[in-house]
Amino acid sequence: MSAGRRNVSRKSVITALQRTLINPISRRVPRAHLIETVGRKSGEPRTTPVSGRLDGDEYWFVSEYGPASQYVKNIQANPEVRIRVKNVWRSGRAVLRPDDDPRRRLRTISRNASVVVRAVGDDLLSIQVVLRSTG
Numbered sequence: 001m002s003a004g005r006r007n008v009s010r011k012s013v014i015t016a017l018q019r020t021l022i023n024p025i026s027r028r029v030p031r032a033h034l035i036e037t038v039g040r041k042s043g044e045p046r047t048t049p050v051s052g053r054l055d056g057d058e059y060w061f062v063s064e065y066g067p068a069s070q071y072v073k074n075i076q077a078n079p080e081v082r083i084r085v086k087n088v089w090r091s092g093r094a095v096l097r098p099d100d101d102p103r104r105r106l107r108t109i110s111r112n113a114s115v116v117v118r119a120v121g122d123d124l125l126s127i128q129v130v131l132r133s134t135g
Helices: 010-028 070-077 102-106 115-120
Strands: 034-038 045-049 052-055 058-063 080-085 088-097 125-131
Touching: 034 070, 034 088, 045 070, 058 102, 070 088, 070 125, 080 125, 102 125
Parallel strands: none
Antiparallel strands: 034 045, 034 080, 052 058, 058 125, 080 088, 088 125
């Protein structure tokens, strides 16, 4: 390897693709699932596409990079979040569930929706969002 070349990790390539290409497109798809956290440094809303499943007043999803994900760090700093499912926003409180089996959890989520998490995840973490009543 030449002196001017960097060793680029698979995770950094995938993260760059998600940040610059996939996430901006996904945010514009009306039926895409999104989580909105509060930036732990900026205090500004941060919106990230997720693949999960709504089950009554709970929304479950799996983070592919676990506690290293920026939105997970935001949740740790402030667990109050909003989730968009079927173009409807709901508020709730996110709870990290390291005791939950993320691979089993992925089997409850649409195979197509969680394909990226399955393909690239290397430190899976289940996350539960307890949603507030809408009525």
